[in-house]
Amino acid sequence: MANAEKWVLTVTAQTPTNIAVIKYWGKGDEDLILPINDSISVTLDPDHLCTTTSVAVSPAFTHDRMWLNGKEVSLSGGRFQNCLREVRSCANDVEDEKEGVLKSLKGLGDLHVHMCPTIDFPTAAGLASSAAGLACLVFSLAKLMNVKEDHSRLSAIARQGSGSACRSLYGGFVNGSFLKEENGSDSIAVQLADEKHWDDLVIIIAVVSSRQKETSSTSGMRETVETSMLLQHRAKEVVPERIIQMEEAIKNRDFPAFARLTCADSNQFHAVCLDTLPPIFYMNDTSHRIISCVEKWNCSEGTPQVAYTFDAGPKCRINFTQTEKLLPNFFKGCSFHFPPNSDTDLNSYVIGDQTILQDA
Ligand code: ADP
Numbered sequence: 001m002a003n004a005e006k007w008v009l010t011v012t013a014q015t016p017t018n019i020a021v022i023k024y025w026g027k028g029d030e031d032l033i034l035p036i037n038d039s040i041s042v043t044l045d046p047d048h049l050c051t052t053t054s055v056a057v058s059p060a061f062t063h064d065r066m067w068l069n070g071k072e073v074s075l076s077g078g079r080f081q082n083c084l085r086e087v088r089s090c091a092n093d094v095e096d097e098k099e100g101v102l103k104s105l106k107g108l109g110d111l112h113v114h115m116c117p118t119i120d121f122p123t124a125a126g127l128a129s130s131a132a133g134l135a136c137l138v139f140s141l142a143k144l145m146n147v148k149e150d151h152s153r154l155s156a157i158a159r160q161g162s163g164s165a166c167r168s169l170y171g172g173f174v175n176g177s178f179l180k181e182e183n184g185s186d187s188i189a190v191q192l193a194d195e196k197h198w199d200d201l202v203i204i205i206a207v208v209s210s211r212q213k214e215t216s217s218t219s220g221m222r223e224t225v226e227t228s229m230l231l232q233h234r235a236k237e238v239v240p241e242r243i244i245q246m247e248e249a250i251k252n253r254d255f256p257a258f259a260r261l262t263c264a265d266s267n268q269f270h271a272v273c274l275d276t277l278p279p280i281f282y283m284n285d286t287s288h289r290i291i292s293c294v295e296k297w298n299c300s301e302g303t304p305q306v307a308y309t310f311d312a313g314p315k316c317r318i319n320f321t322q323t324e325k326l327l328p329n330f331f332k333g334c335s336f337h338f339p340p341n342s343d344t345d346l347n348s349y350v351i352g353d354q355t356i357l358q359d360a
């Protein structure tokens with residue numbers, strides 16, 4: 001009987017976050033987290049903006065518990081319960097070679113888990129902590145419970161934790177597919193190209209403000225679904241076409257097309273937020289100045305060389321190509337100098353081999 005034994009099994013995993021270049025915004029089913037449109041993202045390299053999660057299972061544990069960055073949080077929300085239930089349903093027995101003891105995890109019976117995620121970047125600030133966090137949680141629990149299912153099944157489970165999380169199960173360029181079957185069984189992530197596909201694509205993250213956003217992604221998109229007419233047009237008419245064009249741009253490493261689509265989709269996502277009642281503002285003055293800066297630069301060059309994208313928060317992701325030459329010029333030419341004030345906390349994380357930009 002598993003409960004009579006004294007043992008603890010632990011697993012630690014790391015997962016990077018991802019940046020959506022075609023955004024997911026809106027659910028068809030709140031409980032299953034079924035996105036109303038496909039999305040495409042780039043997964044960051046695991047050395048940056050990562051989340052680390054340790055999970056443990058033991059007959060000595062009396063409840064499922066979670067400590068987020070060392071502080072205990074409630075597991076009452078449906079998303080954690082759904083992920084736990086789904087991973088548990090795929091659990092298999094574990095053979096401990098050293099001790100020769102069989103840990104009976106199948107169905108998990110009355111065994112409980114302890115989960116300790118840590119994030120080394122601001123959470124709920126629009127840096128997609130939920131994407132890395134929930135993907136890592138599902139991945140580490142699946143390892144702990146000796147789950148045999150493949151990444152695509154795990155992506156469907158992570159999606160029930162956070163819509164953007166399904167895409168972090170894969171590296172490179174990923175499509176987070178929307179609802180096709182009623183029960184969401186085929187709402188999974190699909191890798192479009194691996195991390196080696198577009199080597200000279202460099203991503204810069206400018207943290208314009210690390211303050212927590214006022215409207216979480218979950219409640220923001222709920223309000224948009226309820227009140228915005230523009231969202232229906234976006235999901236049905238605009239995104240399906242853009243997904244095809246973006247897949248083509250990625251396949252051909254066509255940066256001008258990639259940049260045009262990325263910027264247009266970021267702007268339409270924020271337009272949809274503005275079309276929500278009451279309107280949601282995720283960008284601030286600094287974000288707007290970054291957009292003007294990039295647009296002016298691209299206009300003066302005649303073809304897009306830089307792209308920007310903003311998620312549900314004022315931080316900015318600027319995607320570059322061939323940045324080694326471009327980066328210093330861009331920042332010099334565009335005077336990337338923002339006077340520090342209470343709302344401006346400009347640090348920049350540079351993803352790649354570039355010099356880190358600090359408070360320019
Ligand atoms: P973000 O832009 O950071 O993704 P969201 O509003 O989508 O903001 O999600 C933030 C919430 O996601 C946090 O308040 C927390 O509940 C959850 N979250 C973030 N990281 C983790 C993690 N590593 N493990 C579990 N939950 C997490």
Ligand code: DP6
Pocket residue numbers: 019020022023024025033039128130131161162163164165217218219311312
């Ligand atoms: C703007 O995945 O955080 O970053 O599914 O409610 O957890 P929930 O929302 P979340 O929303 C992400 C929104 C976005 C766009 C994207 O990542 O596709």
Ligand code: CO
Pocket residue numbers: 128129130131162164217
């Ligand atoms: Co999120």
